[in-house]
Amino acid sequence: MDRLAKCGANYVPLTPLTFLKRAANVYSNRKSIIHGRVSFTWQQTYERCCRLASSLKSLNIVKNNVVSVLAPNIPAMYEMHFAVPMAGAVLNTINTRLDARNIATILNHSEAKVFFVDYQYVPLARDALRLLMASNIITSMPLVVVIDDIANPTGIRLGKLEYEHLVARGDPGYVPDEITDEWDPTALNYTSGTTSEPKGVVYSHRGAYLSTLSLILGWGMKTEPVYLWSLPMFHCNGWTFTWGVAARGGTNVCIRDTTAAEIYGNIASHKVTHMCCAPIVFNILLEADRRPLTTPVEILTGGAPPPAALLEKIESLGFHVVHAYGLTEATGPALVCEWQKKWDHLAREAQSRLKARQGISILTLADVDVKDPRTMESVTRDGKTMGEIVLRGSSIMKGYLKDANATSKAFHEKGWFMTGDVGVVHPDGYIEIKDRSKDVIISGGENISSVEVEAILYRHPAVVEAAVVAMPHPKWGESPCAFVTLRKTPAAVKEAEIIQHCRKNLPGFMVPKKVQFVKELPKTSTGKIQKFQLRALAKTFDDVVSSENHGKEPSVSQTNWEMPTRDYHQDHQEQIFALSRL
Numbered sequence: 001m002d003r004l005a006k007c008g009a010n011y012v013p014l015t016p017l018t019f020l021k022r023a024a025n026v027y028s029n030r031k032s033i034i035h036g037r038v039s040f041t042w043q044q045t046y047e048r049c050c051r052l053a054s055s056l057k058s059l060n061i062v063k064n065n066v067v068s069v070l071a072p073n074i075p076a077m078y079e080m081h082f083a084v085p086m087a088g089a090v091l092n093t094i095n096t097r098l099d100a101r102n103i104a105t106i107l108n109h110s111e112a113k114v115f116f117v118d119y120q121y122v123p124l125a126r127d128a129l130r131l132l133m134a135s136n137i138i139t140s141m142p143l144v145v146v147i148d149d150i151a152n153p154t155g156i157r158l159g160k161l162e163y164e165h166l167v168a169r170g171d172p173g174y175v176p177d178e179i180t181d182e183w184d185p186t187a188l189n190y191t192s193g194t195t196s197e198p199k200g201v202v203y204s205h206r207g208a209y210l211s212t213l214s215l216i217l218g219w220g221m222k223t224e225p226v227y228l229w230s231l232p233m234f235h236c237n238g239w240t241f242t243w244g245v246a247a248r249g250g251t252n253v254c255i256r257d258t259t260a261a262e263i264y265g266n267i268a269s270h271k272v273t274h275m276c277c278a279p280i281v282f283n284i285l286l287e288a289d290r291r292p293l294t295t296p297v298e299i300l301t302g303g304a305p306p307p308a309a310l311l312e313k314i315e316s317l318g319f320h321v322v323h324a325y326g327l328t329e330a331t332g333p334a335l336v337c338e339w340q341k342k343w344d345h346l347a348r349e350a351q352s353r354l355k356a357r358q359g360i361s362i363l364t365l366a367d368v369d370v371k372d373p374r375t376m377e378s379v380t381r382d383g384k385t386m387g388e389i390v391l392r393g394s395s396i397m398k399g400y401l402k403d404a405n406a407t408s409k410a411f412h413e414k415g416w417f418m419t420g421d422v423g424v425v426h427p428d429g430y431i432e433i434k435d436r437s438k439d440v441i442i443s444g445g446e447n448i449s450s451v452e453v454e455a456i457l458y459r460h461p462a463v464v465e466a467a468v469v470a471m472p473h474p475k476w477g478e479s480p481c482a483f484v485t486l487r488k489t490p491a492a493v494k495e496a497e498i499i500q501h502c503r504k505n506l507p508g509f510m511v512p513k514k515v516q517f518v519k520e521l522p523k524t525s526t527g528k529i530q531k532f533q534l535r536a537l538a539k540t541f542d543d544v545v546s547s548e549n550h551g552k553e554p555s556v557s558q559t560n561w562e563m564p565t566r567d568y569h570q571d572h573q574e575q576i577f578a579l580s581r582l
């Protein structure tokens with residue numbers, strides 16, 4: 001048997017590009033994309049991708065060149081997920097919430113050859129290109145192509161080239177070069193920089209293909225879904241659903257802005273069946289004027305811990321939520337909280353608590369574990385013993401672009417990708433994240449999971465968002481400090497009331513010693529709460545033991561958020577040290 005050889009018929013490199021061709025063959029007349037008044041079929045999408053790929057070739061794009069794009073969830077952004085690798089190039093989607101300096105850094109670091117810019121982002125792109133030119137570090141500037149509004153062209157340009165012109169002048173019969181090595185790069189995504197400088201994460205065709213399949217299976221996405229693009233495609237290629245919707249012959253409903261009106265309006269007009277979003281979008285959906293859902297909508301959520309209380313509220317509107325956990329380095333979701341039938345009969349609160357856990361590995365992963373990072377021994381499966389969440393398998397990135405040092409730190413010599421997240425394993429094998437290692441609060445030798453304290457804060461009816469960080473404490477070393485945004489309620493909520501609510505639900509050492517009301521929490525470009533900013537602020541509090549000042553009314557303050565200077569805290573080694581104290 002071992003002499004049977006691999007050949008072209010039985011061993012074909014894995015690539016998500018095959019999903020598009022299949023969709024064009026099988027679902028040719030089915031709607032592939034809807035964007036306002038514009039729509040395409042899968043046959044048209046395939047042809048447009050062929051045309052764009054051939055035009056990229058005519059612009060001298062060669063294998064492994066980087067093509068960057070700064071655009072919201074518009075049809076062009078979707079098409080580039082296929083067209084760019086069909087030209088042999090690597091797609092680099094840039095977060096539209098970054099500033100010009102960050103965009104310039106990415107263009108320079110990735111050595112982008114072509115830079116596609118949505119017309120609304122031309123001023124931002126222009127600033128980034130000016131910075132690049134002024135920096136004297138760049139050897140060649142990328143060629144800029146503006147993506148004009150497809151329905152109502154504005155004529156806005158930055159140079160001569162325009163997206164639809166490239167599509168029009170391309171060859172619809174273009175045949176892409178075969179992918180000969182599935183390990184070749186297909187996408188480059190920069191991390192969002194919640195805890196450290198953004199790094200360029202490289203995905204292979206193989207990793208992208210397998211992650212896509214795993215997520216379709218993990219989420220149970222059947223054929224012909226109607227998928228609403230509420231999650232930015234620039235975030236881990238839309239958690240692989242850019243490729244996944246093609247694989248299922250689905251319809252992509254593209255929206256420029258993630259507002260409640262756009263979401264509810266498109267759900268109603270196109271009978272949306274699926275959408276992905278970070279838990280913060282739940283607040284947008286809950287706070288808005290709601291339109292009743294006529295059919296249930298499946299939501300895959302992740303990127304931050306969804307508090308059980310929030311899951312209960314969003315599901316009561318008719319959404320059905322599946323919870324996933326992941327990282328840019330894992331091609332998006334790596335764990336999915338797979339639902340088990342035996343949980344169906346449980347009360348809603350108990351169900352939400354189970355669902356708030358991060359779950360079990362997607363099928364592509366060979367293994368996931370929670371380990372003591374010093375010994376690399378697995379922790380006891382008791383739901384209590386904390387360690388670092390580690391992953392291995394084909395969804396894990398190739399490595400960080402031009403950063404051998406960071407790559408070798410991320411990959412443990414024993415064959416594990418170190419996530420930097422602290423978690424526990426429950427007796428049923430489900431993993432629950434307790435914190436990022438940098439966010440664990442160590443108070444008088446006890447480890448406090450900020451996520452657990454936040455989950456209780458979210459159960460207070462007046463709380464909209466909560467973040468808990470370490471604050472220096474004269475006696476305990478560190479103590480929890482909560483930053484909270486409040487619902488607009490007639491009765492003013494006092495700090496003492498929130499602390500009392502925590503006292504009722506948490507052991508004493510976990511109760512925040514201070515609660516600071518803020519108008520909004522500082523967030524990254526991907527909507528994650530920037531705890532390093534809050535920690536910097538917490539360090540400045542002089543009334544640190546407000547709740548311990550018996551008899552004295554604690555101060556209630558409103559902070560107008562001002563970004564303090566960035567503080568990059570500990571590096572990875574220090575995180576590991578912090579973990580070793582768990």
Ligand SMILES: Nc1ncnc2c1ncn2[C@@H]1O[C@H](COP(=O)(O)OP(=O)(O)OP(=O)(O)O)[C@@H](O)[C@H]1O
Binds near residue numbers: 194198324327
């Ligand atoms: N379901 C989830 N529950 C809790 N945390 C989550 C969940 N999904 C993702 N996360 C957090 O998000 C992190 C991954 O975020 P991402 O890859 O966007 O980059 P980042 O961590 O924000 O940026 P950087 O690595 O530069 O700090 C995970 O390591 C984890 O801490």
